[in-house]
Amino acid sequence: MTTTTETTMTSTTSPGRLAWRRRAQAVGDSFRLFSHSRSGMVGLIFLVVIVLLAILAPVIAPARMLDVTQLMDQPRFAPPSLAHPLGTDHQGRELWVRMLWGARVSLIVAFAATAMSMIIGTVIGMAAGHFTGFTGGLLMRIVDFFLVLPSLILAIVLSTVLSRGVLTIVIAIGITSWASTARVVRAQTLSVESRAYIERSRVLGAGHWHVIFKHVLPAVMPLVMANTTLTVGSAVISESTLAFLGLGDPNQQSWGTILKNSMDVSAATSGYWWYVLVPGIAILLVVLAFTLVGRAVESIVNPTLRSR
Structure with a gap:
């Protein structure tokens, strides 16, 4: 009786609803597999806490609390204590306050730059894998050019040419970090388009847009999501590097700016170790958390890694 009912429901369900139902079930199964990864869950919980602290x-x-004019009585370079949990900086500002506000800028830049990089890389990667001949070859030459080009140097040049600010860093990181994603997406696109159901779609009259958006894009999205979590960690490092080099907005708090301020006052050689270690450890832990989440998602997407 139950089998007959399920068969009747399946036959009466539209193909669109059935596809969305299968995708929702796949997402649920993926989350259950992800929850079995201890390292992935630790990284995810840590990132959720950091994001909540940044939002709040x-x-x-x-x-x-960042206004220097209201901190005239605050001690400069106070070491960590009960009164000053993470110590103070050269202007008497609490370091934990700067770290909270710096997390907002660092994470916003990282997420925005990663989104820009993923969009560019996914579009160009799918186009290079789908279109053959001159178009695909030209796109791959562009990808190869950006791969061999030193991304940090190009980001520094863009940040120098454009006006300094958060948007400039986002553009610089996004433009220089999409090439590796494009190559991964192109390889997955070639693998998907070699399958039989793609050939059947073309025989039935499916055009380029139908094949790309109905078949290729859903197939490459899990791989793109896994690559995204790994790229965010690299974007955090890139943002901190550019801000440390003085290419960020000096009026905005970020972890890279805090490191630059510590270098300007020679904190490492003057005994103000907390001024250097606190932002450095924060960057390390956030990048590690993104890496743990990314590896867990990658093991779900790649059955070979899951079996290991």
Whole structure:
């Protein structure tokens, strides 16, 4: 009786609803597999806490706590203690306050730059894998050019030419980090388009847009998501590097800016170790958390890694 009912429901369900139902079930199965990864869950919980702290920064640490004119009585270079949990900087500002506000900028830049990189890489990768001949060859030559080009140097040049600011860093990181994603997506696109159901779609009259958006894009999205989590960690490092080199907005708090301020006052050689270690460890832990999440997602997408 149950089998007959399920068969009747399947036969009456439209293909669109059935496809969405299967995708929702696949997402649920993927999350259950992800929850079995201890390292992935540790990284995810840590990232959720950091994101919540960054969002609640104006509530936890109001902006007036960064106003130097209201901190005249605060000690400069105070070491970590009960009164100053992470110590103070060269202007008497609490380091934990700067870290909270810096997390907002660092994470926003990382997520925005990664989104830009993933969009460019996915579009060009699918186009290079789908279109053969001159178009595909030209796109791959462009990808190869960006792969061999030193991304940090190009990002520094873009940040120098454009006006300094958060948007400039996002553009610089996004433009210089999409090539590796494009190669991965192209390889997956070639693999998908070699399958029989793609050939059947073309025989039935499916055009380029139908094949790309109905078949190729859903197939490459899990791989893109896995690559995204790994790319965010690299974007955090890139943002911190550019800000450390003085190419960020000096009026915005970020972890790279805090490191630059510590270098400007020679904190490492003057005994103000907390001024260097706190932002450095924060960057290390966030990048490690993104890496753990990315590896867990990659093991779900790649059955070979899962079996190992």
